[in-house]
Amino acid sequence: MSLSMLFGLFGGLGLFIYGMKQMSEGLQKAAGRKLKHLLGLLTNNRFAGLAVGTLVTAVVQSSSATTVMVVGFVNAGLMTLAQSIGVIMGANIGTTITAQLIAFKLSHYSLHAIAIGTGLYLFSKKDRSKQFGQIILGFGVIFLGLSIMKDTMEPLKDSEVFVHMMGNFGKSPLLGLLLGTGVTIVLQSSSASMGILMSLLSVGIIDYWSAVPILLGENIGTTITAILSSVGANLTAKRAAAAHFVFNFLGASVIILLFYLIPNFANVIHNIVHSISSMFIVDVTAERLLANTHTFFNVINTLVWIPFVGFMVNLVKRIIPGEETSIKRGLTFLDERMLETPSFAIDQLKSEVLRMYKITNDMVDEAIMAFKDTNDDLVKAVRNKEEIINELEEDLVTFLTRFPRNTMAEADVKTVDMYYAMIDDIESIADDAFDVVELAVFKKDNKISFSDEAWETLNDNFAFINNLMEDGHQLIDKKDLSLIDKIIKGEEKMDRLLLEHRSGHMKRLGYGICDPNAGIVYLEVLDELEHISDQLADISHSITEARTNKIL
Template sequence: MFNIIIGLFGGLALFLYGMKSMGDGLQKVAGDKIRKVLERVTRYPVIAVLLGAFTTAAIQSSSATTVLVVSFVNAGLMTLKQAIGVIMGANIGTTITAQLIAFQLTDYIFLIITIGFCLNFFSKKRVYHYIGQFILGLGILFLGLDVMTSSVGPLKDSPVFIEFIASFTYNPLLGVLVGILTTCLIQSSSATIGILIALATQGIITFDAAIPVLFGDNIGTCITSLLASIGTNLNARRTALAHVMFNVVGTLIFILLLPFFKEFVYLISPDQPARLIANAHTSFNVLNT
C-alpha cells in the first residue's frame, strides 16, 4: 500500500508540474495579450465564453481564469454579466487537458520530453524557448500519468477498494462528494480527471462509476474563486458564487439525466476508457454552458 501511495502522489506531482510548465510556457507567449483582450472583448456573451475557454486552455487552469475574472470585476474592469460568460468558457477550456491525456501517448513520452528539453534549453529565441517549455511540460504530464497508472494497478486486487469505487454507480452523490474533496485538496480538476483516467486504464473504475466523480470535480474547482473573492466587493463575490451555482445546478441536472448522458457519451466515443472519460468531461461542460 505504501508503494501505491508514494507512486500515486509522485505521479500526481509530475502531472501537476507538467501542467504548470505547459501553462507557464503559453502564458509567457501570450499572457499579457490575454489579459488585455479579456478586459476589452467580453461585452458579447458568446465571445466571452470563447475567450474564457481559450484563456483556460492556454494557462491550463480554470481556477486561474476565474481568479483573474474575480479580480477584474472587483476592479470594475468587467461586469458581472461579462464575467459569467468567461467563467462558462473556463469550464470548457479546462477539458482540453483531459482530451490531451486521453491520447495515451505513453510510447512517446521521452521523445516529447527530449524535444521540449532541446527547444527549452538550446533555443535562443524566446518564443521557441517557451514553446519548448510547453512541450517539456506535456511530456512530464504524460510521464506523471504513466506513473499514476502503473502505481494504482495493484488496487485491482483490493476487494474493499473495488467495492467502494463500484458504489459510485448506484450512489452517485458519494462519487460527487469524492470528486469535490479530491479537487479541493489537489486544487486541480484536470489532475482529478488524470487520476480517473489512470484508474480506468487499469480497469479499476468503470465509466459509470467515474461520471459522478467527474461531476464533483467541476464543483471542487470552485473553491479557489471563492477564496479569491474574500474581501472583494459585492459583484466580485457574486461572480465567485455564480461559478459555484453554475456547476452545482449543472451537476444536479445531469445526475437526474444520467442515463441519457451516458448513452450520449457512448454514442460519440470509442470504446476506450480514457476517451470516454475525457469526452464525458467535455460534453458535461459544453452542454452545461
C-alpha cells in the same frame, strides 16, 4: 495499499501537477498578455465572453488561471458581473480540453517531449524558443506522471476490497459527487483530479458509471480557486466567484438528481455519448468516452444557462447582498462613431478626462489615508485603480490618434493636443499615488515609525496636496482660470517645502529625534507629493497655452 504504492501515486500526481504548471506557465508566457488583453476587450456580451473564456482556457490549459484573471478583472472594475459569468461559462468548456488531451494516451512519447523541451528551455537563447520548450517539457512531464500513476495503480484492480469500495460510487452517485468535490478542493486543480480519475479508469479499477458522478464533483470542486482568489476582493468580485460556484453546482446537482429519479440514467448518458463519439472515432476507449462526457456535459450545461445570465446575476446578488463598488472599465463617453463629428467628440473627451482625473484624485486620497494608517483594503483599492487608469490612458490615447486631424479646424487640433498632454499628466499622478501606497506597505512591513515633528510636516503636505488636487479638478471642469496662478504658486511652494523638510529631517537625524531607517521613506513620500504638484502645474501650463492660443 502499500507505502510504496502511495509514494508512486503521489509522486506521479506531483509530476502531473508540475507538468500542468509548466505547460500552463509556458503557454501564458507565449500568449498570456494577448489573451489577457482579449479577455478584457471581447466581453461586451455573454456570447463574446463565452467564446473568449473557452479560447483562453483551452490555450492556457487551466480554468483556474482564467477564473482568477476574471475575478481580478472584476475586482479592478474592468469587467462587469454579467460579463464575467459569460467568461466563466466559457472556461468550463475550455477546461475539458485537458481530459481530451489525457485521453490521447501519449505516455510513450513523454520522454521524447521531456528531452526536446528541456533542450529548448535550457539552451535556447530566444525567449520564444524557451517558452515553447517549457510547454513541450510540461507536456512530457504530464504524461510521465500519468504513466507512473497508471503503473502504480495497476495491481489494485486485483484487490476485491478496493474495487468493491470504488464500485460503491456507482451505486451511490451522491458519494461520487462528494468524493470528486473533496479531492478537487484539496488539490485545487480539476486537471489533477481528472488525471487520477482517468488513471483509475484506464486500469479498470473504476467503471464509467462510477466515474461520471466523480467527474461532476470535480466541476464543483474546481470553483474553490475562484472563491479563494476573491477573498479580500470587492463585492462584485466575490459575486463573480459565487456565480462560478452556483453555475457548476446547479448543473451537477440536476444530473445527480436525475441519477436517482430515472432508472439506468447512467446507461442513457453512456449510450448517447458513445453514439456521438462513434460518429468521429472508430475505437471509443473508456478514457475517450469519459473525456467526451466531460465536454458534452459542460457544453450542454452552458447552453442551458447562457440565456439566464440575468437570473444568475440577480441570484448571486441575493446570496451576497450589498452595493456594487466596481468602476466601469474603458471609455464611458466616447466611441468610434463620434469621430465622424470631431467637435462633438472633443466635448465628450473632456468628460472622459474628468472621469480619469476623478479616479486619480480618489487614488491620491486613498494613498494618503493608507500611508497614515496602512489599511489593506485601501492598498488594494489604489492598486486596482492604477490598473484602471493605465487601461483608460491606453484607450484614450488610441482614440486621440484616430481623430481626422487633416480635416479638423486648427483650434480643435490644439484642443486635442491639450487633452493629450493632460492625460499623460493625470496618469503620472496615478503612478505617484501608487508609489505612496507601496511606501505605506514598506513602512508597515518594516515597522518604520516617524517622530511627531515628521508626522506634522507630512500631514501638512498631505492636506496641501489634497487641496491642490481639488483646485486641479475645478480648473479642468469649470475652466476657472483664476486657479492657474494658485496651482503654479502651489507647485513652487512644494519645491520650497521639500528643501525645508529635507533640511529639517537632517537636523532631526543629527539630534537623534528620528529613526534613520525612516529617512528614505519620509523623503520619498515628499518627492512623490512634490511630483504630483509638478503634474498639476503642467496641466495648468497646458490650459494657459490653450488660453493664449484662444481655443478656450
